[in-house]
Amino acid sequence: MTSFQSTLGEDEGIAEELAKGQREISIAEFFEKNKHMLGFDSGARGLVTAVKEAVDNALDATEEAGIQPDIYVEISEAGNYYRLVIEDNGPGITKEQVPKVFGKLLYGSRFHAREQSRGQQGIGISAAVLYSQLTSGKPAKITSRTQGSQDAEYFELVIDTDKNEPEIRTAKTTSWDRPHGTRIEVEMEANMRARQQLHDYIQHTAVVNPHARIELREPGLDAPMKFERATDQLPRQTKEIRPHPHGVELGTLLKMLNATDSYSVSGFLQEEFTRVGAKTSEKIVNSFRDRHFGREMTWKTPVEGQHELVAVVEDAVSNKGQGPTAKFAEELTDKILGKDRIAHEELVTLVSNVAASVGEETGTSFGDTVQANVVEAVWPLLTDSREADIYAIIDEVASTQKDDAGKSSMARSLSTQFAESTDEKDRASKVDIEEFVRWAAERTKEREDETYGETAQENIVEAIWSRMRTVSDDVPTVRVISDDRDIARDLLEAMREADILAPPTDCLSPITPELVEAGLKKEFDADFYAAATRDAEVHGGDPFIVEAGIAYGGEIKAEGKIDLLRFANRVPLVYQQGACAITQVVKGIGWRNYGLDQPGGSGMPNGPAVLMVHVASTNVPFTSESKDALADVPAIRDEVELAIREASRELKSYLKKRRSLQKRRQKQDVIGRILPQMATKLAEVTGNDQPNIDGALARIMNNVSVERVVEDGTVTLSVKNYSSTNESPDITEIVSAEPGGLNGEAQVVDLDGEWFIKWNPTVSSGETVTLTYTVEQDASFDINVDGVETEKLTVNV
Numbered sequence: 001m002t003s004f005q006s007t008l009g010e011d012e013g014i015a016e017e018l019a020k021g022q023r024e025i026s027i028a029e030f031f032e033k034n035k036h037m038l039g040f041d042s043g044a045r046g047l048v049t050a051v052k053e054a055v056d057n058a059l060d061a062t063e064e065a066g067i068q069p070d071i072y073v074e075i076s077e078a079g080n081y082y083r084l085v086i087e088d089n090g091p092g093i094t095k096e097q098v099p100k101v102f103g104k105l106l107y108g109s110r111f112h113a114r115e116q117s118r119g120q121q122g123i124g125i126s127a128a129v130l131y132s133q134l135t136s137g138k139p140a141k142i143t144s145r146t147q148g149s150q151d152a153e154y155f156e157l158v159i160d161t162d163k164n165e166p167e168i169r170t171a172k173t174t175s176w177d178r179p180h181g182t183r184i185e186v187e188m189e190a191n192m193r194a195r196q197q198l199h200d201y202i203q204h205t206a207v208v209n210p211h212a213r214i215e216l217r218e219p220g221l222d223a224p225m226k227f228e229r230a231t232d233q234l235p236r237q238t239k240e241i242r243p244h245p246h247g248v249e250l251g252t253l254l255k256m257l258n259a260t261d262s263y264s265v266s267g268f269l270q271e272e273f274t275r276v277g278a279k280t281s282e283k284i285v286n287s288f289r290d291r292h293f294g295r296e297m298t299w300k301t302p303v304e305g306q307h308e309l310v311a312v313v314e315d316a317v318s319n320k321g322q323g324p325t326a327k328f329a330e331e332l333t334d335k336i337l338g339k340d341r342i343a344h345e346e347l348v349t350l351v352s353n354v355a356a357s358v359g360e361e362t363g364t365s366f367g368d369t370v371q372a373n374v375v376e377a378v379w380p381l382l383t384d385s386r387e388a389d390i391y392a393i394i395d396e397v398a399s400t401q402k403d404d405a406g407k408s409s410m411a412r413s414l415s416t417q418f419a420e421s422t423d424e425k426d427r428a429s430k431v432d433i434e435e436f437v438r439w440a441a442e443r444t445k446e447r448e449d450e451t452y453g454e455t456a457q458e459n460i461v462e463a464i465w466s467r468m469r470t471v472s473d474d475v476p477t478v479r480v481i482s483d484d485r486d487i488a489r490d491l492l493e494a495m496r497e498a499d500i501l502a503p504p505t506d507c508l509s510p511i512t513p514e515l516v517e518a519g520l521k522k523e524f525d526a527d528f529y530a531a532a533t534r535d536a537e538v539h540g541g542d543p544f545i546v547e548a549g550i551a552y553g554g555e556i557k558a559e560g561k562i563d564l565l566r567f568a569n570r571v572p573l574v575y576q577q578g579a580c581a582i583t584q585v586v587k588g589i590g591w592r593n594y595g596l597d598q599p600g601g602s603g604m605p606n607g608p609a610v611l612m613v614h615v616a617s618t619n620v621p622f623t624s625e626s627k628d629a630l631a632d633v634p635a636i637r638d639e640v641e642l643a644i645r646e647a648s649r650e651l652k653s654y655l656k657k658r659r660s661l662q663k664r665r666q667k668q669d670v671i672g673r674i675l676p677q678m679a680t681k682l683a684e685v686t687g688n689d690q691p692n693i694d695g696a697l698a699r700i701m702n703n704v705s706v707e708r709v710v711e712d713g714t715v716t717l718s719v720k721n722y723s724s725t726n727e728s729p730d731i732t733e734i735v736s737a738e739p740g741g742l743n744g745e746a747q748v749v750d751l752d753g754e755w756f757i758k759w760n761p762t763v764s765s766g767e768t769v770t771l772t773y774t775v776e777q778d779a780s781f782d783i784n785v786d787g788v789e790t791e792k793l794t795v796n797v
């Protein structure tokens, strides 16, 4: 004992002294200290978080009720505080529930539900209420009207921070012009420094919830920001699923074992988990059996041991008469030697079967005691050559470089382990076998200086384990397992190890690529959009889907980094971009391959692009309760990368094409400038007339050229295709006089004294198509050609 310890022991008052400082911590104190964890670390941020919590709830509630969300957010100055009002047209909250929802932390409907929803913990809105009451001292004012009811219920309440219970200040029935919905009003100490984040949150919410209408009013806005819906389609209704065996932790498993009505493990597994039917449950139960009881080793039966075996059996059977005993011994010996390998339990079964059949035949009873004696006498004989048996197994799996002495040493050590460390039935768990092999390898290194490394050891473990048999003992019941963490751990390991179908995905509701594009188009005026939705995958038993979308060019700002919009279950993640796994993935992609500028070849790329990534899951792994950043889960990271790459591949081909058209335009500009100069020069030098350069540009550039010639009232349009592919230009000629004598398949429309003639000829590569018509009087012409990119078109009219 050190002198310090002895001093402690002598002073009787220390524990009491410490106890004086120990007391229950109230919710308010906890919240004060951990505000940052819930996203209320400053006045600026607190306002954004409160809006976010209320809007997320409003979206969850409306969607769940199949209502198209109509959400109103208003921030106004109220003396020293800011007043925040959020209204939704959701199903409302019943009179009984309102106080708990807003006046009790950790009260919610979603914590235990395995279903995609924005809310998860039942903290969000009550934390906003608590923040408001701690900073302004004012109660939260809640109005809620449920669908079908005449009146609304109005409450003013605060949270009793010692008890974590609502304290109702006012409760009354009132009228409200909304037919149903919820209105929340809170006042808090705040400022508008995070205005940009607030706007981002609302705008990005509109991007991924194109079915919602949202309106924001705040003091800095001249006019309210209104986000109209882009679709009437509500997100797919999700279904709740039971937990997946790969996803539960030991604590949860113990709770489930305590709560279930099932008696057997098999019933429990099939009843309480998704994707477990009779077959899967049998697989899990067998693997649980292997862990709990161990397997029994099968040993090679002797090739020539018939006489000895018969003699031993006869010896073990007493007082049954010579005839029946001999018959019993012979039959049993035949059955044993008929097998290649045998385990203890199989021997017991053989003895029992032979006792029954020979007993019946000879009218002699070979009872339990005789059977037990026989098993006891025969088993040592069957395990007599363990060493040779194990040698053969090692010889089969060890590499050819291993020498004989090493293999013999391994076999010797392992057979000793079986003889000394297992019970009389040669039962051992896989962990035991690993330990046996590790020990044997150590001894072999010492004795023979031969190394059996990790792989060699694993191969031997597998070879032995595959020769061992699962026993038929009954596994413990649910009741027994629920009281014993060690047994429960065996079951959990068996569940995790089993091959089980991935969980169903109807608990998820991805946005879909069409609506990701629609959402981006609605909010960003760009030249190009692409989106991708991946198939569902699983992380820790929870299914998830990743989607990515990209908008490029147009009005998107070209300077600086691209904009990354991160979403989890349709909620924008506004803070902690740097700490988010999504950001890390984006930075790790080589964007130059996709046509974006990326200084140094890594990090956030530059350019006029908005990249959005949405992760939907029944359990989104966040880095903290404030739900700002995704934790780094490898399965999710991989899918995020694949989704981004899928959407960006389209960007790559778009940019490639755009670049080649740009180059073409530059080249065309240069040639267009040089050609007439060359023609003039040529004429000067040769003294001839200037050569005709009409059509030369189109020829050089491999363009489609359209020329118009008017002669004696006949108009001829020559469409020449110098490109290497067939082209089908849409040609519209607008003429101020009525046309006649049209050739080709033309459509004519008369619009107030202007005639629109439309052709859509197909012109093969290298060919010319001639379109003609007549006009009887002087006319003016105008032409419009579509269906061929501008850069590949020369119009000479």
Ligand SMILES: Nc1ncnc2c1ncn2[C@@H]1O[C@H](COP(=O)(O)OP(=O)(O)OP(=O)(O)O)[C@@H](O)[C@H]1O
Residues within 6 Å of the ligand: 053, 057, 058, 061, 088, 090, 091, 092, 093, 101, 107, 108, 109, 110, 111, 118, 119, 120, 121, 122, 123, 124, 125, 126, 127, 182
């Ligand atoms: N506007 C609303 N309309 C209808 N029900 C609501 C509304 N707001 C909250 N609720 C109900 O109150 C519960 C508690 O909401 P709260 O914001 O505290 O937690 P949550 O949304 O479940 O989880 P989180 O803490 O992750 O936000 C919700 O689960 C929901 O059942």
